[in-house]
Amino acid sequence: xxxxxxxxxxxxxxxxxxxxxxxxxxxxxxxxxxxxxxxxxxxxxxxxxxxxxxxxxxxxxxxxxxxxxxxxxxxxxxxxxxxxxxxxxxxxxxxxxxxxxxxxxxxxxxxxxxxxxxxxxxxxxxxxxxxxxxxxxxxxxxxxxxxxxxxxxxxxxxxxxx
Numbered sequence: 001x002x003x004x005x006x007x008x009x010x011x012x013x014x015x016x017x018x019x020x021x022x023x024x025x026x027x028x029x030x031x032x033x034x035x036x037x038x039x040x041x042x043x044x045x046x047x048x049x050x051x052x053x054x055x056x057x058x059x060x061x062x063x064x065x066x067x068x069x070x071x072x073x074x075x076x077x078x079x080x081x082x083x084x085x086x087x088x089x090x091x092x093x094x095x096x097x098x099x100x101x102x103x104x105x106x107x108x109x110x111x112x113x114x115x116x117x118x119x120x121x122x123x124x125x126x127x128x129x130x131x132x133x134x135x136x137x138x139x140x141x142x143x144x145x146x147x148x149x150x151x152x153x154x155x156x157x158x159x160x161x162x
Contacts, residue, residue, distance in 0.1 A: 021123060074148050
């Protein structure tokens with residue numbers, strides 16, 4: 001997995017879960033407010049309240065998914081073969097990734113501050129913390145991946161590089 005793919009995937013999942021939490025909150029609140037009109041009994045109302053309460057766990061879901069994606073970067077680098085001639089290209093992509101991560105972090109901050117979504121932002125403390133430090137996490141995992149990719153021992157023969 002490439003660092004740019006990982007960054008885009010983490011950003012997309014983070015925004016999707018944040019907006020999804022807002023939608024779940026609005027739909028379940030509307031259903032509970034209109035339970036008499038819709039003919040819900042007490043059990044139905046309790047199930048809807050449980051679903052609404054589950055949205056607070058989406059922050060932990062996002063954190064574990066993001067950590068898994070970030071952990072996949074060095075693992076993929078270890079099992080990938082690459083010629084040392086590509087080190088310059090990887091370093092350039094790494095610098096672009098750091099700059100792009102700052103843009104994505106700012107975009108997440110703007111999205112989470114939107115009027116409708118801002119009510120859900122307090123439920124996403126881990127996500128907000130990750131995106132506040134997104135360039136740092138990108139730099140750490142990207143550098144470790146490059147070190148692993150180009151620093152592992154290479155053996156002669158069998159098509160390996162030097």
